[in-house]
Amino acid sequence: MSNKLGSLRGLVTAAAPSRGSVLELPPRRALLYVPGDSEKKISKAADLGVDVVCLDLEDAVAQGRKDAARETAAKALAELSFGRSERAVRINAVQSGHCEDDLEAVLSGAALPDALVVPKIDSVEHVRWLFDRVKGLLGPRLQGEAPPALITMCESGMGLLNLRQIFEACLTRTNVLRLEACILGADDLQASLGLKRQQGTDDTLFARRWVVLHARAFGLQPIDQVYIDYKNSHGLQAEALEGRGIGMAGKQIIHPSQIAPVQDAFSPDPHEVEEARQLVQAFEEHQLQGKGAFTFRDRMIDQPTYLQARNLLQFAARVGQA
């Protein structure tokens, strides 16, 4: 028997990451952008208990304020306590002309960010350039410290088409940056794909499912688009639940009022947790009795359903829902 397992070991390695491996990543239900040049907004954001605070050096900062933002963000990383929140920085895109200065400011400070968010990754060439620069900047620090997590942003048609190669290129160099998540950047993507936002059309749904498929296949967290109309809490909640339904692990947000509804949407409901607990218990009892599939509340239950329920319980425990 051990002989057989021996011949199978290579297969298991070559195949997909084991299901549920995504659960070992930190929760990223909500990722809140804060302008990197606003000390006041950063301080406030650090206290909100959001899963990820993302200091933005890109779209939220005007061209003339980039240097101020770099300095303010680096200082915040070094001096501010973010409580249980993950500290991320969104730099400008590789192809923007600002990226190299951003990396220098963010990776030379006393404290590295927990995660680096890199927008507009369209090709393997972007990945190579980024990893080479980061390696050059972090240098010997990579021996002593864990490398920052990497969160790539997919924001164009070509970025979508190249997603697999992009992930594969990142995942061969996890000693420099640990790819863990992929954000769908909807506004640029809409422009790139010629989509038109209109009532009742699921304009970005295809692209969002495409990102989910690719990210989940590699055990990464797919993070959903921003809901721009931040005063419409009903619309936000609906879109967050939709995102969760299609397999997103979290959502970008732009306003503190979006934290609670979004983190709620990406947390399990109590009745789901309870049902999962009962299902797991029933399955394990049947398994002990040598029975396989069985009926539970009029549904046929088998191993995949059992694993799904167990995963739900683990996640609930992590976000304090169980």
Added chain:
Amino acid sequence: MSNKLGSLRGLVTAAAPSRGSVLELPPRRALLYVPGDSEKKISKAADLGVDVVCLDLEDAVAQGRKDAARETAAKALAELSFGRSERAVRINAVQSGHCEDDLEAVLSGAALPDALVVPKIDSVEHVRWLFDRVKGLLGPRLQGEAPPALITMCESGMGLLNLRQIFEACLTRTNVLRLEACILGADDLQASLGLKRQQGTDDTLFARRWVVLHARAFGLQPIDQVYIDYKNSHGLQAEALEGRGIGMAGKQIIHPSQIAPVQDAFSPDPHEVEEARQLVQAFEEHQLQGKGAFTFRDRMIDQPTYLQARNLLQFAARVGQA
């Protein structure tokens, strides 16, 4: 002219399989799983007139009953008459630790199954391992007998991403196993993609269309997900019709009561058959008169529409509807 055709011949071969080639495959409108360790359920299933009876060694059989199921299934293949039904066996996954014993039991018996259903094929490595083992077991038998059909199951994000390479790897070795169909395994896939079943969300629709696209591109039959709530005949019918609408050729089922609604859903309606017959006749008359596109019941009819209608008539004849 023959010169021109000569230079074109390679192109035709290199291109997609001719449309409609899928019609030469046996109908697989419904594929009924039966626990491989239940002689009684297998006997009953053999008499139901379902397109495919699938003796299950995987999820429907508890860990402690695998040997009993192998023996019972092999015996049923050798001794039982399945009437017009195709006899399939679902083995455990390549990466499960049970697969090698399953293959030995199923492929060493007096009667080979008509088709082998192999779950959780995630990579080309899985395909290679499977084909090597089957070739080793069937050996000289492959000279005299037609190899069993192969029905792969796609059940993870990586399985979806690798679908093209998986099909290509299988189709280069049709002398060992003849790849003919691909099943979407929804429960594992939902877990892999992080999908959440909820009211009104088409949670698996993207993955199902993805499987249809890839399977149909290679002339294979895509077979749809199980409808788990077997007491809800209305829901079953709706999902079966939806599956047919998106291009599925059939559906997995788990209860005898699901046979009729599912086989009906994947059969042509009488009025469709009649309309197709009239359209084919009208088109052929116009063609003889040297006219191309023409109007039939307010729709512009051209060659593609004509071919679609002819395919429908052929399929109707095969399942006894015309």
Added chain:
Amino acid sequence: MSNKLGSLRGLVTAAAPSRGSVLELPPRRALLYVPGDSEKKISKAADLGVDVVCLDLEDAVAQGRKDAARETAAKALAELSFGRSERAVRINAVQSGHCEDDLEAVLSGAALPDALVVPKIDSVEHVRWLFDRVKGLLGPRLQGEAPPALITMCESGMGLLNLRQIFEACLTRTNVLRLEACILGADDLQASLGLKRQQGTDDTLFARRWVVLHARAFGLQPIDQVYIDYKNSHGLQAEALEGRGIGMAGKQIIHPSQIAPVQDAFSPDPHEVEEARQLVQAFEEHQLQGKGAFTFRDRMIDQPTYLQARNLLQFAARVGQA
């Protein structure tokens, strides 16, 4: 700084075509097919002000009329004025047996067509054959004249799967034919994918989005399926708007009555143009004041949104809406 830009230049080239590059292509909001063998219908079509008149040698022409159509189409190209309309010719497929004669007739005349529409491109082999033949026929003419635009048609599952390779193969030889657009051929595609047209099912939506994604990623115009029921103007308008919503740049049509509704659907609404103008103005003012993202009509506005608005204004100007 110039040093940095130097090292980045390769990246920009290697990445996706710049967003909005599609706008430099001629508008192809509606592409009207006319039977290539009907001088009368061609003459009429030339006066309608449609973006593209496409003389059809393929499905609209019966087998016995192919020679007549070739002659009539070539004569129309040479002698007829098409006003502001682009003059396209749809030849028969590479694998049809008619293609070589079509190419000779169309590319040897006094006047080349503005664009060549080539149906059923399923593989890179089709592309290679086509470009070799066109190069052989146009020969030294390619030195003096701009090559015709190429519009490929995607009409099968394999054509969809190979779309990226097909585009890449075309785009390496833009000196022979300039690939600019890709048409989704729905009827053949439905047959190839086993789709069934039925009430309320978005049967081709997945394939249409797939084509949009691939075409837009390469800066090409995706052109939508024919709406066959040409007496139903309400249905036509709805489908045209849907196409525009998912990123299509235009739509094939089969009747003069379809021109106005389709070209309207693919033109910007006046109120959109006005909103875009105000947004662009406000953004540029904030940019001058050193501010980045800001709030405009309760939405957070950043650079991507600004670029989208500017693109809209440019397109409106081209089709005379601004």
